[in-house]
């Protein structure tokens with residue numbers, strides 16, 4: 194028996210960084226808040242399988258939720274990490290260009306960033322890039338001082354610890370299997386226990402006055418449980434390599450190319466993590482299974498081919514395969530453009546709040562997303 198009440202105020206589905214941030218935001222205002230996560234630990238989905246970058250907000254169309262929540266979330270996250278001892282660094286980043294065409298594109302990117310309210314952007318020349326990143330080949334770069342890096346595992350833990358301290362109940366190994374609208378509530382049915390030993394599994398149902406869907410890659414399936422089949426999430430795998438320790442001097446900080454013209458990704462970049470390791474990636478490939486992290490991994494030679502324009506002296510021996518993560522994309526294969534975050538009350542099931550397509554910059558935006566969700570929850574509950 195995991196629930197100690199028959200009726201909860203709020204059930205949050207999904208214990209990634211967004212679900213945990215939402216739990217913290219709503220547990221300040223309401224009692225009987227439950228966060229349910231199907232995995233044995235929190236944050237095992239995209240939330241700890243990413244670059245860990247606190248993005249500035251330069252990339253997204255002005256006025257979009259991604260732009261607004263990333264810029265606000267960047268500031269909130271830097272403050273939160275400082276206040277709660279979450280390892281982070283406000284290290285800034287360089288977006289680099291080769292030649293006049295790319296330099297013009299960088300200027301457009303800077304204008305877009307300024308339109309989004311990103312402060313401190315400035316173009317720097319080849320000599321400045323060389324001084325900061327002696328091994329990177331670029332004719333110019335856009336310096337983005339508000340970019341940072343965070344230890345995502347510790348961020349998830351801090352958010353969950355604060356939410357629990359405020360009275361939220363956090364349940365792991367608890368999979369939402371069914372949702373059913375009833376009068377003034379949603380019935381949430383959970384399967385609890387270790388999925389690998391079926392004899393340990395049990396089922397329990399609680400009525401919730403408000404349900405918040407933070408299920409990441411599976412958010413479309415959760416929405417469909419309430420009859421809303423209008424969303425489809427396409428899993429897009431991002432694979433990483435890492436510079437071997439002896440070569441980690443090749444990159445000092447965060448170095449990005451211009452984003453891909455199809456806007457599927459920000460391009461294969463270099464990220465110096467909180468641990469001091471240097472990630473190379475992520476790639477972006479549509480896959481068919483939402484939990485396929487490892488099949489048909491790209492060889493290191495392919496990373497070398499793609500990263501060499503930025504780092505000409507990179508060789509296959511300098512790299513080792515690292516982890517991968519899976520993006521929750523709303524854009525189908527073959528289509529270009531940026532799909533915005535969807536954060537809304539469900540028109541068909543008004544006691545449900547849907548968060549769909551929370552891909553990058555979802556880690557950066559988690560605290561700003563949570564504030565927005567708390568306002569929607571107030572509409573549902575008041």
Ligand SMILES: Cc1cc2nc3c(=O)[nH]c(=O)nc-3n(C[C@H](O)[C@H](O)[C@H](O)COP(=O)(O)OP(=O)(O)OC[C@H]3O[C@@H](n4cnc5c(N)ncnc54)[C@H](O)[C@@H]3O)c2cc1C
Pocket residue numbers: 206207208209210211212229230231232235236237238239240241242243244245246247248367368369370407408409410411412415430431432475517518519520521551552553554555556557558
């Ligand atoms: C390769 C990659 C790189 C990225 N880089 C960055 C970056 O540098 N900066 C940035 O800001 N963002 C980045 N992102 C995006 C960021 O990681 C995500 O936006 C963020 O982690 C989304 O958090 P979430 O809580 O919504 O999802 P998740 O962390 O995936 O959490 C969803 C949770 O829901 C649970 N769940 C699903 N179904 C059920 C169910 N039926 N019952 C119970 N629980 C369920 C899952 O187990 C999971 O734990 C990156 C993402 C990827 C994949």
